[in-house]
Amino acid sequence: MNSTGKEKKEKTATGKILSVEGDLRKTIKGLLKKLLKNNTLDAVLVPMKAPETESYAWVLLEDETLLDAADPLPPVMTVQGGRALDSITKQGDVYLKIGALMRPCEIRAAVELYKLNQVKLEHIHLISIDCPGALPLKEYMDNPIKSKENFEKIVQKGDKNEALRPVCQICQHFSLLSSPSTEETKASSSPDTENHSAADLHIGFFGGNGKKLCLTASTSKGKDLLEKLELSQDDSLEYWKAAGEKIRQSALKNRESFNKEWQEKIGGIENFTTALDACINCHNCMRVCPVCYCQQCYFDSKILENSPETYLQRAQERGSLRFPLDTLLFHLGRMSHMVLSCVSCGACEDACPMSVPVSQIFSMVGDQTQKSFQYVPGTDRNVPLPLQSFLKDEFCEVEIPCECDQSLLGKA
């Protein structure tokens, strides 16, 4: 079964195979249990369904017997995992080894937060899992039982169907086994291969037909976990990669048409304001956003509060003044602050009480801007944030040269 050496990156060439015994979720939980039992991990952070209701939350568990109630594949994303991790380590590193089992977008958010110094990852083991997507929170809450049935079908088939949230249908980072290559995204990456991928360990099941799991480690921490799991069966990753790649290619196609559609739909001031019409300025999107980390948001501050005269003057100049005030400023301002780190997790749209398509707007703009900065958020830990770094010779096209010094800027 062992077939190393075929791939350039030997590290990711093979994975460990595990047969699913009975239930997929149970097998995954079994892995975590083992890691807790043999003290490789001191605690795990996992999603869990509330016992009496249909809602989900994150639970930090030290007792492996409580893991039975956990759900590694929740149908919805109530709280972004990056946020949960942020709450744990904001005040400093933990000295217990915590394994966080999260969706790839949650892991990517955690990595962005790590770069922003909001999450400490030294003792955190990031374990990602093939993500079937998530259902829109509102639709799920309207009919949890039926939604769950639908979701199970999606898990079994692994296709990104229309029941999922729009940003999940275009997601290309649902599996570490088949994420876009750096050549494809033209993204920069650090020479240090250790931290190339966001997660330490990845659990893949797309392609296993519900019978097999494939585990790969991409860091030394991940390798340590894999070793302690004592899985004996090796397998080449090619088959698993191909299975994910098939899903990814169709998502990529969706992404292209999605971008085009949304650019048309919201392009121009009239269309853009129409798309944001329903916004009630509650700032929920900002509060649930994993990468909106500021302790004091500019848009919550007193800085935008003005005297009545100012408002009257503005109303006079414009002819009218709309309240809630400055919704456009809020969205554009927030966008210009965080969109390069946006991982398209969709938490903002789930939280919007007015069903403004925030995540779709941000995802479209995020995709375009990230491409122009050749940046893929939440992948390589060693690639600095675009706004915290620069090259001396770049973006010359945004500077306006002047006739008097054409010779000076001849290169532009």
Next chain:
Amino acid sequence: MSSDFKPNIVGFLCNWCSYAGADLAGSSKMEVKPYLSVIRVMCSSRINSNLVLTALLWGADGVLIAGCHPGDCHYEQGNYYARRRFALLKKIMETLKLEPDRLQLSWVSASEGKRYAEVVNKFSDEITKMGPNPIHKNPKI
């Protein structure tokens, strides 16, 4: 569009280069169009996208950011960061088709009074040609 449109342009000038350049243009009695309201900042990297957006949404027809030439920043690297932020904001405006041409970034050193006059005059002409910022009459903002 009426020909008597007088644009309202906000100019963020860095203290060490562009503001001094503007000063030089003035003391050299160069003709500079009077539509630019100058705000002096210590460095072009002081400019947060919110400042630019607030200007654009609250009444400006255009925003000019001017700082030291790359490599000449008083704080060594400020203008490089400023350029990245500006590039991001411009890309966002471009993606959303929100008239990105109303934003401009230029480098003007303390000795470039002539360049300052040219940059301001050219930008003023462009904005005049574009007409009033449609954002200001949009009742939904």
